[in-house]
Amino acid sequence: MNALEQSCIVAVKNSVLPPxxxxxxxxxxxKLYYLDLTRNPAKNGKSYPAKKILEQAIAQHPDAIALVDxxxxxxxxxxxKALKQYRKTHxxxxxxxxxxxxxxxxPKGKRKLLLDCGIKLLEADDSIHAMKVAKAYAKKKGHVxxxxxxxxxxxxxxxxxxxxxxxxxxxxxxxxxxxxSGGGASNVxxxxxxxxxxxxxxxxxxxxxxxxxxxxxxxxxxxQLKPGTLPWWRFANETRFVSxxxxxxxxxxxxxxxxxFVGQSTGFAAEGACLAVRNLIMLRKLNRYRAKDGxxxxxxxxxxxxxxxxxxFRRMGIRLPKRxxx
Numbered sequence: 475m476n477a478l479e480q481s482c483i484v485a486v487k488n489s490v491l492p493p494x495x496x497x498x499x500x501x502x503x504x505k506l507y508y509l510d511l512t513r514n515p516a517k518n519g520k521s522y523p524a525k526k527i528l529e530q531a532i533a534q535h536p537d538a539i540a541l542v543d544x545x546x547x548x549x550x551x552x553x554x555k556a557l558k559q560y561r562k563t564h565x566x567x568x569x570x571x572x573x574x575x576x577x578x579x580x581p582k583g584k585r586k587l588l589l590d591c592g593i594k595l596l597e598a599d600d601s602i603h604a605m606k607v608a609k610a611y612a613k614k615k616g617h618v619x620x621x622x623x624x625x626x627x628x629x630x631x632x633x634x635x636x637x638x639x640x641x642x643x644x645x646x647x648x649x650x651x652x653x654x655s656g657g658g659a660s661n662v663x664x665x666x667x668x669x670x671x672x673x674x675x676x677x678x679x680x681x682x683x684x685x686x687x688x689x690x691x692x693x694x695x696x697x698q699l700k701p702g703t704l705p706w707w708r709f710a711n712e713t714r715f716v717s718x719x720x721x722x723x724x725x726x727x728x729x730x731x732x733x734x735f736v737g738q739s740t741g742f743a744a745e746g747a748c749l750a751v752r753n754l755i756m757l758r759k760l761n762r763y764r765a766k767d768g769x770x771x772x773x774x775x776x777x778x779x780x781x782x783x784x785x786x787f788r789r790m791g792i793r794l795p796k797r798x799x800x
Contacts, residue, residue: 482509482510482513483507483508483509483510483642483643483773484507484508484509484510484734484776485505485506485507486505486506486507486508486728486731486734486744487731488500488505490727490728490730490731490734491506491727492723492724492727495748498748498751498752498755499751502751502755502760502770503764503768503769503770504751504760504769504770504772505769505770505771505772506744506747506748506772506773506774507643507771507772507773507774508736508740508743508744508773508774508775508776509635509638509639509773509774509775509776510776511635511775511776511777512776512777512778512779514555515555515558515559516548516551516552516554516555516556517551517778517779518547518548518551518552518777518778518779519548519635519658519775519776519777519778520548520549520551520552520553520777521552521555521556522631522632522634522635523549523552523622523627523628523629523630523631523632523655523657523658524549524552524553524555524556524631525552525556525631526627526628526630526631527553527620527622527625527627527628527631528541528553528556528557528560529560529627530625530627531569531618531620532560532567532569534618535618536568537568538568538569538617538618539568539569539570539571539617540569540570540571540572540573540615540617540618541553541557541569541571541572541573541617541618541619541620542573542574542575542608542609542611542612542615542617542618542619542620543574543575543608543619543620543621543622544574544575544576544598544601544604544605544607544608544622545574545575545576545588545604546576546577546580546584546601546654547576547580547581547584547585547587547588547778547782548584548777548778549574549622549655550572550574550576550588550591550593551587551588551591551593553572553620554572554588554591554592554593555591557569557570557572571592571594572591572592572593572594573593573594573595573596573608573611573612573617574588574593574594574595574596574608575595575596575597575598575603575604575605575607575608575611576588576595576596576597576598576604577598577599577600577601577603577604578597578598578599578600579600581782581783581785581786582784582785583781583782583783583784583785584782584783586782587782596608596611605623609621622655622657623655623656623703623704624703624704626704628655628656628657628704629656629657629658629660629661629704630661631657631661632657632658632661632662633661633665635658635661635662635775636661636662636664636665636666637665639662639665639666639773640665640666640669640670643771643773645765645766645767645769645771646666646670646677646765646771646772646773647675647676647677647678647763647764647765647770647771647772648677648678648679648680648747648750648751648754648763648770648771648772648773649662649663649666649677649678649679649680649747649772649773649774650679650680650681650682650714650743650744650746650747650750650772650773650774651663651679651680651681651682651706651743651774651775652681652682652683652739652742652743652746652775652777653681653682653683653706654739655704656704656705656706657704658775659681659704659706659709659710660704660705660706660708660709662775663679663681663706663709663710664708664709666679666709667679667709674766675762675763675764675765675766676762676763677763678711678712678750678754678762678763679709679710679711680710680711680712680713680714680746680747680749680750681706681707681710681712681713681714682713682714682715682716682742682743682745682746682747683713683714683715683716684715684716684717684718684742685715685716685717712750712753714745714746714749714750716742716745716746716749718738718786719790720741720742720745721738721739721741721742721745722738722741722783722786722787722790722792723741723790723792724741724742724744724745725737725738725740725741725780725787725792726741726787726792728740728741728744729780729794729795734795735779735780735781735795736776736778736779736780737776737777737778737779737780737782737783738778738780738783738786739775739776739777739778740774740775740776740777740778743774743775744774746774747772747773747774751770751772780794780795781794
């Protein structure tokens with residue numbers, strides 16, 4: 475069974491939602507779900523584009539010994555895990571090293587994950603500087619720069635995830651996706667538009683972006699979104715801005731549901747999805763996205779787990795659920 479087949483769509487109980495959203499969702503018959511993309515060796519959703527990018531890099535540069543890029547954590551871990559798996563079946567592969575430029579604000583838990591994977595880290599001032607550091611280092615050393623923010627393989631790698639969603643959630647009415655590199659949002663939102671927009675009820679697509687001055691996992695703020703060419707904005711009906719505080723608070727509510735240990739980016743997408751639903755209610759448009767069973771079904775991705783963000787949650791006085799403490 476492959477990693478995607480092990481993923482599952484989890485229904486979030488209305489009783490665990492923040493009170494302001496629980497009341498609104500109950501009144502307007504809205505149900506929230508998340509797609510768990512952590513059931514793979516990397517324990518994060520970047521496994522899918524990382525595999526595609528790795529295969530592309532090896533095909534185009536068969537003699538390469540190292541891949542270089544910038545990361546907020548998940549992409550680097552996923553790329554290292556993908557390379558390890560690839561070398562098991564291709565022992566002749568010369569590629570052995572992953573090098574990642576990271577922002578000095580990278581959470582300690584994420585930094586540890588990268589180092590534990592044997593990844594060499596290059597220090598940078600912020601996410602934009604990290605892109606420049608990675609590209610310059612690759613050029614200087616003669617390594618391959620994977621350029622995830624510009625690489626179409628980053629978007630194409632999400633095809634299995636998009637297909638999984640449309641095959642299993644034909645009743646989906648609202649989807650919200652965080653914008654990090656733009657790969658997931660540009661693929662998933664596009665495919666939802668193509669597959670669902672002409673139904674008897676439509677599909678509302680919200681892109682979720684970090685408020686500037688905040689940092690939420692790998693999701694970039696408005697000022698950081700200019701670099702990169704993956705066209706996520708073409709397929710979104712709206713953009714919602716969410717702060718780290720709101721993202722962390724939403725996570726703390728989701729953890730009240732048994733077996734839920736979602737990371738920062740999930741709370742972030744959930745808050746964005748709720749804001750999108752409120753907007754549709756205010757505009758008297760929510761019923762346009764209501765399925766035949768009478769409910770509006772809302773989906774967000776769960777791209778990683780909570781424990782790498784331990785310090786960020788503690789800063790707000792939020793304790794991790796016990797089973798997630800590692």
